[in-house]
Amino acid sequence: SKYYFNKAFKSSDYKYQIVNYTKYLRINPDDSIAYYNRGYAYYSLGKYQLAIDDYSRAILINPNYAYAYHNRGIAYDYLGKYKRAINDFSSAIKINPDYASAYGNRGLVYKKLGKYKLALDDYNSTLRIMPNYSNTYICRANVYEKSGKYQLAIDDYSRAIEINPN
Numbered sequence: 001s002k003y004y005f006n007k008a009f010k011s012s013d014y015k016y017q018i019v020n021y022t023k024y025l026r027i028n029p030d031d032s033i034a035y036y037n038r039g040y041a042y043y044s045l046g047k048y049q050l051a052i053d054d055y056s057r058a059i060l061i062n063p064n065y066a067y068a069y070h071n072r073g074i075a076y077d078y079l080g081k082y083k084r085a086i087n088d089f090s091s092a093i094k095i096n097p098d099y100a101s102a103y104g105n106r107g108l109v110y111k112k113l114g115k116y117k118l119a120l121d122d123y124n125s126t127l128r129i130m131p132n133y134s135n136t137y138i139c140r141a142n143v144y145e146k147s148g149k150y151q152l153a154i155d156d157y158s159r160a161i162e163i164n165p166n
Helices: 003-010 014-027 032-044 048-061 066-078 082-095 100-112 116-129 134-146 150-163
Strands: none
Touching: 003 014, 003 032, 014 032, 032 048, 032 066, 048 066, 066 082, 066 100, 082 100, 100 116, 100 134, 116 134, 134 150
């Protein structure tokens, strides 16, 4: 019964993955990983609501699926549903307090909403977990710049370039 799962998993064609995960899920409707993977395929094709539906199903089956909360949060963010995105990133962090991407993505949503203090808190948490992640330095520098803290912004931009000169 893993035949369709394996066909989907080995493919880089998202439409092909969706077809095969769908066949697999008809036989194995309680496989949270298959829903998560199909959700990612939908997300990759820009079908955010279908991705959200599959991530939600994965979470229903496995309420501690931090990755599903995280990715559903990203899809909500793309749809402009910022409160739901923040809630999902927060759920992922509650399940896995060292989930750097969840902090970083929640920080991005806070930044969009002009909640700079909360964004800075999340970027600092990301850097505590992943101290050499250049993109987070850039994001934090953007917030410092918008807050008029130009020297801190310059320091973070410089650190990002030091880590990743490209």
